[in-house]
């Protein structure tokens with residue numbers, strides 16, 4: 001019998017499948033297919049109450065979009081209790097954000113595995129919550145798993161739609177916000193600066 005791939009391997013394959021239609025992201029597709037180094041796997045955290053409360057609705061919303069996203073979100077659900085969830089380091093200006101979000105790394109520091117040149121994370125936010133405007137040296141590609149809005153410097157807020165991609169260039173100011181539904185997104189950091197990011201797990 002063939003060995004069943006791990007949930008993380010299946011998730012990476014499903015993300016790669018989603019990106020395959022986008023010719024500009026084929027380097028990421030290749031990176032997602034690399035062997036996984038699972039030697040630094042941290043102990044999982046308790047599943048945050050916020051995740052317990054809002055993930056089911058976020059997953060239901062994303063799952064309705066198409067069959068690949070349905071499988072992708074179901075695989076994220078399998079991994080929820082294995083992750084080390086954290087709150088982004090912030091200046092405390094927005095208590096609603098502090099209480100209304102949790103992040104987790106899947107690939108990279110504090111994540112389930114590592115691969116060269118890539119960080120993969122997950123963000124969940126309660127309805128109505130906005131992510132702080134921020135920037136970082138690595139480029140970032142968000143995979144929207146909700147109908148929320150995204151923003152970047154020089155461009156008005158827009159909704160990429162469930163399954164939509166948002167590619168932010170290096171050091172471009174950017175943010176996102178939930179509407180009346182929870183926000184769920186995966187994000188990939190890559191390119192120059194990603195190795196330095198690996199030393200700062202809560203910096204995204």
Ligand SMILES: [Fe+2]
Nearest residue numbers: 134140174204
């Ligand atoms: Fe970012």
